[in-house]
Amino acid sequence: xxxxxxxxxxxxxxxxxxxxxxxxxxxxxxxxxxxxxxxxxxxxxxxxxxxxxxxxxxxxxxxxxxxxxxxxxxxxxx
Amino acid sequence: xxxxxxxxxxxxxxxxxxxxxxxxxxxxxxxxxxxxxxxxxxxxxxxxxxxxxxxxxxxxxxxxxxxxxxxxxxxxxxxxxxxxxxxxxxxxxxxxxxxxxxxxxxxxxxxxxxxxxxxxxxxxxxxxxxxxxxxxxxxxxxxxxxxxxxxxxxxxxxxxxxxxxxxxxxxxxxxxxxxxxxxxxxxxxxxxxxxxxxxxxxxxxxxxxxxxxxxxxxxxxxxxxxxxxxxxxxxxxxxxxxxxxxxxxxxxxxxxxxxxxxxxxxxxxxxxxxxxxxxxxxxxxxxxxxxxxxxxxxxxxxxxxxxxxxxxxxxxxxxxxxxxxxxxxxxxxxxxxxxxxxxxxxxxxxxxxxxxxxxxxxxxxxxxxxxxxxxxxxxxxxxxxxxxxxxxxxxxxxxxxxxxxxxxxxxxxxxxxxxxxxxxxxxxxxxxxxxxxxxxxxxxxxxxxxxxxxxxxxxxxxxxxxxxxxxxxxxxxxxxxxxxxxxxxxxxxxxxxxxxxxxxxxxxxxxxxxxxxxxxxxxxxxxxxxxxxxxxxxxxxxxxxxxxxxxxxxxxxxxxxxxxxxxxxxxxxxxxxxxxxxxxxxxxxxxxxxxxxxxxxxxxxxxxxxxxxxxxxxxxxxxxxxxxxxxxxxxxxxxxxxxxxxxxxxxxxxxxxxxxxxxxxxxxxxxxxxxxxxxxxxxxxxxxxxxxxxxxxxxxxxxxxxxxxxxxxxxxxxxxxxxxxxxxxxxxxxxxxxxxxxxxxxxxxxxxxxxxxxxxxxxxxxx
Numbered sequence: 141x142x143x144x145x146x147x148x149x150x151x152x153x154x155x156x157x158x159x160x161x162x163x164x165x166x167x168x169x170x171x172x173x174x175x176x177x178x179x180x181x182x183x184x185x186x187x188x189x190x191x192x193x194x195x196x197x198x199x200x201x202x203x204x205x206x207x208x209x210x211x212x213x214x215x216x217x218x
Numbered sequence: 219x220x221x222x223x224x225x226x227x228x229x230x231x232x233x234x235x236x237x238x239x240x241x242x243x244x245x246x247x248x249x250x251x252x253x254x255x256x257x258x259x260x261x262x263x264x265x266x267x268x269x270x271x272x273x274x275x276x277x278x279x280x281x282x283x284x285x286x287x288x289x290x291x292x293x294x295x296x297x298x299x300x301x302x303x304x305x306x307x308x309x310x311x312x313x314x315x316x317x318x319x320x321x322x323x324x325x326x327x328x329x330x331x332x333x334x335x336x337x338x339x340x341x342x343x344x345x346x347x348x349x350x351x352x353x354x355x356x357x358x359x360x361x362x363x364x365x366x367x368x369x370x371x372x373x374x375x376x377x378x379x380x381x382x383x384x385x386x387x388x389x390x391x392x393x394x395x396x397x398x399x400x401x402x403x404x405x406x407x408x409x410x411x412x413x414x415x416x417x418x419x420x421x422x423x424x425x426x427x428x429x430x431x432x433x434x435x436x437x438x439x440x441x442x443x444x445x446x447x448x449x450x451x452x453x454x455x456x457x458x459x460x461x462x463x464x465x466x467x468x469x470x471x472x473x474x475x476x477x478x479x480x481x482x483x484x485x486x487x488x489x490x491x492x493x494x495x496x497x498x499x500x501x502x503x504x505x506x507x508x509x510x511x512x513x514x515x516x517x518x519x520x521x522x523x524x525x526x527x528x529x530x531x532x533x534x535x536x537x538x539x540x541x542x543x544x545x546x547x548x549x550x551x552x553x554x555x556x557x558x559x560x561x562x563x564x565x566x567x568x569x570x571x572x573x574x575x576x577x578x579x580x581x582x583x584x585x586x587x588x589x590x591x592x593x594x595x596x597x598x599x600x601x602x603x604x605x606x607x608x609x610x611x612x613x614x615x616x617x618x619x620x621x622x623x624x625x626x627x628x629x630x631x632x633x634x635x636x637x638x639x640x641x642x643x644x645x646x647x648x649x650x651x652x653x654x655x656x657x658x659x660x661x662x663x664x665x666x667x668x669x670x671x672x673x674x675x676x677x678x679x680x681x682x683x684x685x686x687x688x689x690x691x692x693x694x695x696x697x698x699x700x701x702x703x704x705x706x707x708x709x710x711x712x713x714x715x716x717x718x719x720x721x722x723x724x725x726x727x728x729x730x731x732x733x734x735x736x737x738x739x740x741x742x743x744x745x746x747x748x749x750x751x752x753x754x755x756x757x758x759x760x761x762x763x764x765x766x767x768x769x770x771x772x773x774x775x776x777x778x779x780x781x782x783x784x785x786x787x788x789x790x791x792x793x794x795x796x797x798x799x800x801x802x803x804x805x806x807x808x809x810x811x812x813x814x815x816x817x818x819x820x821x822x823x824x825x826x827x828x829x830x831x832x833x834x835x836x837x838x839x840x841x842x843x844x845x846x847x848x849x850x851x852x853x854x855x856x857x858x859x860x861x862x863x864x865x866x867x868x869x870x871x872x873x874x875x876x877x878x879x880x881x882x883x884x885x886x887x888x889x890x891x892x893x894x895x896x897x898x899x900x901x902x903x904x905x906x907x908x909x910x911x912x913x914x915x916x917x918x919x920x921x922x923x924x925x926x927x928x929x930x931x932x933x934x935x936x937x938x939x940x941x942x943x944x945x946x947x948x949x950x951x952x953x954x955x956x957x958x959x960x961x962x963x964x965x966x967x968x969x970x971x972x973x974x975x976x977x978x979x980x981x982x983x984x985x
Contacts, residue, residue, distance in 0.1 A: 162379050166377040166379070168369070172371075183371065187564060188356070191510075191528070192529075194512050
């Protein structure tokens, strides 16, 4: 069994919060964007950070929020 | 050179060359049908606006006007090439709620003459409510930017993140790290033949036939099926000769949908031909983008890590832009070993005509940045630019985790050959001359299946008739690159006959097996394999028959060569090809001999089964007074596997250098709030023949197990290195650095002044 982190909006599961953040910023629909707004985060700001600065700053900023918000799901990887 | 082949590897003129050069060969542009009408679009003058109303009553009163259609007349829905992800199928035949770029079609007329159609277009009254537009990707993603497609928040159309190794650790361990930023401009396609289609709908049978200047009859068939709400099989697409595509004719475009819709409405054949201004302003082009790139190296020049970020100006629709986004990252890693790599890419919608796959398919802007940055790093580190490349080259079997594996790989011998040849060729440079290098690699067809085809990637059928003549059927598209010739050469080689024995039936969806079309340099490898398989089936029948008649030891091998089937080690023992064909058909109850072949890549990674690669050097001269750059001489050492047609391969390389040089020196698409400012051949400067440098092309032959007879791509790889090799030559000559392509004199002069200032500052600092 392993701990997976669940996207607060859809069914996506990731083993790392940063990977979940990557998934999140790759989504173009309103539901994902609305959840960000509800957390006082700006999609535009996160993307701009990610694409104009080196490193994973945009993903890391969102990952920190997801550490608190993403539900943990135990999945048997076998 | 000694060769075991009779047909391939020999310089061969195009099989359709005579027809094309005498004017006998027909392009869609040349075609007319009885009772044919001419279609013309009513286009939006605004980049972003709601359509309030369309009044066609005055146009319909004009004598000769037979129909006017609007978005309400379109029976089908949206379409696109990303059929695996339907939300990215965003193209529409005629805008029905709002327009998203200047020139978007909102209505179309059919009339008895072109002039009447043009007059009628002016009589169609369209009322718009103008919406705010957005024209730059960094503006488009802002939270308060106008939405171009309501379902795509922040105008993000597609994203990519690819990472392998430990990038941050790689940078930590690097002795040298540098960061650079670039803005790369879009490039128009400028095919000699404009987009044009002729449609004929049979109201009795409900079936449509369309002749079109397309890169893929199959993709057009799928696009039309979605747009017209018809079965694919009820649409017959015929691709006559095509005067160039370069990526701009993969999408189903309004020339085809409108010709079809108007023909369905009027019951008469309808032809739609874009003019050159429509080509520049309303058809697809190479993407513009903002790019940031970082590299980390060891003291000895070994690359430890690279990171690249791009945000692209996607325009109003998707096309193949989402694929270009992926390939822009992937091909930036070639032909080097990069142990730690991170790539972030975002494609935005903007209120411009959209960007797609253009020759080099994503690779051209990102390779520019990577190769230019490598030279800057080499200079600062005091390493020779060719040596730094040699240090990091891929080798056979190299794998990029989770992405690709390189089987045949001649890049090391290519660079070694370059190093030798360069000493002889350019032993001494004149004042203000410099040499620039750039490595390159490119796919031999893409593995990604965004179109979601259930068919094999390429198919072919061979029929051998009683007289030994062969009919070869395939949908593979010759769009000017010479694939018709390659196709018959492969078929002839496999059967051991001459190309004069083969009649090719290409590009007709009603008669030939599916092929995905001419993009990503896929036809030689993918269609070549399908043809080889089809011909191989017939060959096997002939060999079996000859073996039985000869009664030889079963371990002895027979070959088909020079129109004979014989024992390989006893050439005198065998039969004529024609004799065997006749006997085989009689044994086959009188049926002609049929072979079918197909090809779909398996276990070849995510990108391509094989990669052509090599190294380019360019000698250029800079005029420090005027800023004019002259590309004087090009040397290319190229591994494209077994060359099928050396004449065709050379033509492709020259064509790639030509298009790459335009990207390097003169071609850009300045835009003012969605308006393309140079929409004519006169204002949009493509490179003229007299400005082309001399090109020396040296081959490093390899054999790729995935390719027919070991062949790989030769059509696109050499576009990507052209612009960076030129920029690096200018950098070598005078130290000028550029943060964009298109080195027009004013940009060069500015960069020279900057370089001079930096040199003075450095000298001062030393004192």
